[in-house]
Amino acid sequence: MVNTVESLVDDWSGQLRPGQREIAQWRGGLLAVSAVPGAGKSHGMAVGAAIAIARQRLNQQQQLVVVTYSRSAAASIKVRIRHYLNQMGLPRTGFSVQTLHSLALKIAMGAPNWRGSAENLLSEYEQQRLCRRCVDQWARSHPDQMQHLIQGMDTQPPIHSEQLTRRHALISSILTSFTKTVVTSARSAFLTPAELRQLSHHPAIAADPYPFLEIAADLLELYQHQLYEREQIDYDEMILAAVQCLDANASYRQEWQQRVYAVFEDEAQDSTPLQSRLLRLLATDVMDDRIVNVVRVGDPNQAINSTFTAADPLFFNAFCDECAQQNAFYTMTQAGRCTPLVIKAANYLVEWANHTYAQTEPPFRPQDIQPVPPGDPQPDANPPAWGQGVELVYPKTIFETAHELAVRIARVFEAHPKATVAILVRQNKQGHFLADLLRSPADFGLNHNLPSLGITIFDVAGVERRSHVPEELFHILQFLYCPYSPDRVKNALTVLVERGVVPPQNLDRLAAQPEVFLYPGPLDPPATAEAVQAQHFCHGLLQARLQLSLFPLIAYCAQRLGYDAAELATTDRLIYYLSQSQEPQLWERLAPIWQGIVAENTFEPVDMEDLHSRYVRPAQVTILTMHKAKGLDWDAVFVPFLQAKNLPGDLWVPANARFLGEVDFIAVTRAQIRAHSHGQPIPNYQEAWRNAAAAKTAEEYRLLYVAITRAKRLLWLAAAQQAPFWPSFDWHHHYELQPQAPCPFLPALQQQLAKWLSPIRGDR
Numbered sequence: 017m018v019n020t021v022e023s024l025v026d027d028w029s030g031q032l033r034p035g036q037r038e039i040a041q042w043r044g045g046l047l048a049v050s051a052v053p054g055a056g057k058s059h060g061m062a063v064g065a066a067i068a069i070a071r072q073r074l075n076q077q078q079q080l081v082v083v084t085y086s087r088s089a090a091a092s093i094k095v096r097i098r099h100y101l102n103q104m105g106l107p108r109t110g111f112s113v114q115t116l117h118s119l120a121l122k123i124a125m126g127a128p129n130w131r132g133s134a135e136n137l138l139s140e141y142e143q144q145r146l147c148r149r150c151v152d153q154w155a156r157s158h159p160d161q162m163q164h165l166i167q168g169m170d171t172q173p174p175i176h177s178e179q180l181t182r183r184h185a186l187i188s189s190i191l192t193s194f195t196k197t198v199v200t201s202a203r204s205a206f207l208t209p210a211e212l213r214q215l216s217h218h219p220a221i222a223a224d225p226y227p228f229l230e231i232a233a234d235l236l237e238l239y240q241h242q243l244y245e246r247e248q249i250d251y252d253e254m255i256l257a258a259v260q261c262l263d264a265n266a267s268y269r270q271e272w273q274q275r276v277y278a279v280f281e282d283e284a285q286d287s288t289p290l291q292s293r294l295l296r297l298l299a300t301d302v303m304d305d306r307i308v309n310v311v312r313v314g315d316p317n318q319a320i321n322s323t324f325t326a327a328d329p330l331f332f333n334a335f336c337d338e339c340a341q342q343n344a345f346y347t348m349t350q351a352g353r354c355t356p357l358v359i360k361a362a363n364y365l366v367e368w369a370n371h372t373y374a375q376t377e378p379p380f381r382p383q384d385i386q387p388v389p390p391g392d393p394q395p396d397a398n399p400p401a402w403g404q405g406v407e408l409v410y411p412k413t414i415f416e417t418a419h420e421l422a423v424r425i426a427r428v429f430e431a432h433p434k435a436t437v438a439i440l441v442r443q444n445k446q447g448h449f450l451a452d453l454l455r456s457p458a459d460f461g462l463n464h465n466l467p468s469l470g471i472t473i474f475d476v477a478g479v480e481r482r483s484h485v486p487e488e489l490f491h492i493l494q495f496l497y498c499p500y501s502p503d504r505v506k507n508a509l510t511v512l513v514e515r516g517v518v519p520p521q522n523l524d525r526l527a528a529q530p531e532v533f534l535y536p537g538p539l540d541p542p543a544t545a546e547a548v549q550a551q552h553f554c555h556g557l558l559q560a561r562l563q564l565s566l567f568p569l570i571a572y573c574a575q576r577l578g579y580d581a582a583e584l585a586t587t588d589r590l591i592y593y594l595s596q597s598q599e600p601q602l603w604e605r606l607a608p609i610w611q612g613i614v615a616e617n618t619f620e621p622v623d624m625e626d627l628h629s630r631y632v633r634p635a636q637v638t639i640l641t642m643h644k645a646k647g648l649d650w651d652a653v654f655v656p657f658l659q660a661k662n663l664p665g666d667l668w669v670p671a672n673a674r675f676l677g678e679v680d681f682i683a684v685t686r687a688q689i690r691a692h693s694h695g696q697p698i699p700n701y702q703e704a705w706r707n708a709a710a711a712k713t714a715e716e717y718r719l720l721y722v723a724i725t726r727a728k729r730l731l732w733l734a735a736a737q738q739a740p741f742w743p744s745f746d747w748h749h750h751y752e753l754q755p756q757a758p759c760p761f762l763p764a765l766q767q768q769l770a771k772w773l774s775p776i777r778g779d780r
């Protein structure tokens with residue numbers, strides 16, 4: 017067995033890059049790998065994990081725990097590790113892949129005397145309500161401070177009606193969001209209410225116009241008290257609870273340490289100190305606490321969560337320094353994913369942004385991506401470009417952007433029918449807007465129709481937001497119980513087309529006259545072949561509706577939609593949930609409950625093993641946010657709407673909070689807590705505001721860097737000359753377009769492109 021493993025390790029080592037090889041050769045202790053995008057971090061980690069599992073003969077009793085930050089990343093790494101274990105003929109039991117939160121939940125729930133339970137886990141919505149309750153309570157018990165806030169920057173108290181308006185804004189929105197921010201930042205930085213209060217007396221902030229840190233301490237205290245009283249926990253608390261359970265109970269800690277041989281962490285740049293502490297505790301050897309088996313891989317240049325969570329690349333950098341002192345730190349600068357021109361564009365972004373923002377917060381660690389040398393193990397490494405490789409356009413409007421995009425995508429599929437393609441947007445709303453335009457171009461006067469070419473438009477946010485299994489089945493069932501409603505026919509057909517069980521076609525035409533679509537008479541015009549297919553499919557479902565009772569009918573529909581195992585398991589969970597909710601189990605009774613599940617998106621799907629593969633599929637255009645695109649890649653990547661207002665955008669003060677002054681005190685307080693947790697001097701409010709703005713800009717450019725480095729062969733960037741003024745407006749209902757400047761990186765890149773693409777001119 018050992019020999020087989022070692023000979024396979026030798027074989028595989030020949031297929032690994034430096035950095036990956038070190039992970040494969042790891043035999044315990046700390047190890048850090050910092051690598052550029054596409055260098056093969058996740059790949060190296062999967063191979064390394066499989067080898068460690070084989071070497072240590074890990075099993076159900078003692079496992080290697082792989083931690084990631086998103087479900088899709090977890091699914092993709094699980095598949096890779098299983099692949100290598102299969103090659104070694106080993107069972108799949110020696111490891112588990114988890115998101116950090118599910119791991120923490122397991123630890124906290126298993127602890128003796130732990131007061132919480134999964135049912136007590138606060139949803140986002142409930143957390144919001146709890147924050148609001150704390151604010152109400154605080155406002156009642158602090159009338160003087162409330163009055164001080166209501167007066168804002170005015171020298172005199174405002175008139176009565178204005179006071180009421182401000183009070184309402186403070187309670188319902190400003191202080192409620194403030195509470196949420198404080199709760200997350202302070203607890204991640206291990207700050208107790210008492211410590212926060214102490215911090216609020218710091219002389220550096222004595223002249224700040226409002227005592228927001230003191231208010232933060234009050235609100236944090238109230239929030240924690242309320243959680244305790246209600247025996248509830250929230251996501252952050254779960255991690256804190258897990259750490260506390262392990263800290264407080266030696267035998268429980270040892271139980272876990274015995275169970276966990278090592279922790280491998282992907283995307284480690286997104287880790288918070290609290291999370292790192294949890295992982296270290298778990299990975300400490302049960303017999304000797306000087307031995308800590310932790311492997312962390314990450315890329316500080318891809319840190320894109322630090323402005324809305326307590327994550328910060330600084331912590332991963334510190335870990336890298338610690339490992340460097342033990343000669344256990346490696347960097348990987350070669351990457352085979354992208355065509356050379358895309359690499360040049362990404363490197364230029366690093367150089368340009370660090371130069372442009374040298375005075376504030378340089379966004380990147382200066383580090384160039386290099387193409388891999390000849391003979392690299394990756395097949396088709398640094399592939400040749402499609403088209404120009406990097407293309408940059410300035411369409412007149414957001415509509416023209418959609419049109420140009422469709423034209424270019426159609427050309428990609430014409431030349432490469434099996435291409436994988438993604439459109440990356442900054443905000444979900446932009447994604448929905450594009451999805452609608454691309455799905456129904458005629459409605460918007462566009463004459464390029466991707467669905468008619470057999471190309472699926474897959475709007476990730478749309479699907480995920482709706483938690484697709486409950487929503488898809490809901491639409492089908494709604495149709496089956498009311499087949500003559502045009503809306504329901506359209507919704508059901510949309511699901512059927514998205515699932516690929518009915519061919520794409522003009523659904524509005526079918527839905528407009530449901531009886532003609534379902535049961536055409538002799539005088540009706542002949543249906544197209546696609547419509548007949550859709551009709552037969554619907555007849556099958558309607559037939560089942562007459563023969564089956566509700567729950568078997570739901571299961572039948574799930575089968576007909578071609579659900580995979582995880583989706584079928586999710587359907588089972590849904591049926592179970594519905595069966596527990598209401599008697600008698602009739603559609604009319606259950607429909608409102610089901611609709612609630614869809615609206616609140618609270619239903620937890622069964623872990624989707626191949627969620628990842630849904631994002632990257634041939635003959636599909638995947639629309640998703642830049643954040644969600646992390647860790648994935650496609651042949652062609654389109655990044656529209658790169659107007660300056662959209663990226664990097666600005667920090668701004670919401671209109672209802674302007675009476676407090678020219679800065680957003682939520683961002684200010686967060687920046688003050690951030691500085692403290694980094695061991696830096698605490699900044700006053702003006703400096704904290706500048707820091708917050710610089711941190712946002714820096715992170716936006718890292719986000720653009722992530723987007724750019726997803727492209728293997730073609731990167732298409734666009735900035736519309738006219739777009740909605742506020743990127744956050746609902747693009748469906750706000751068509752008032754205004755002139756917009758492009759993201760300042762684009763003109764700079766354009767100049768470079770001109771040089772790179774015409775070497776003679778460039779040389780001059």
Ligand SMILES: Nc1ncnc2c1ncn2[C@@H]1O[C@H](COP(=O)(O)OP(=O)(O)OP(=O)(O)O)[C@@H](O)[C@H]1O
Nearest residue numbers: 031032033053054055056057058059393394647648
């Ligand atoms: N040694 C290797 N042999 C073959 N293919 C490899 C190797 N290393 C990486 N690859 C391939 O290169 C691509 C990028 O690898 P991977 O996704 O692991 O990179 P990454 O560093 O995690 O990227 P990012 O940080 O941008 O998400 C993948 O398609 C992967 O299969």
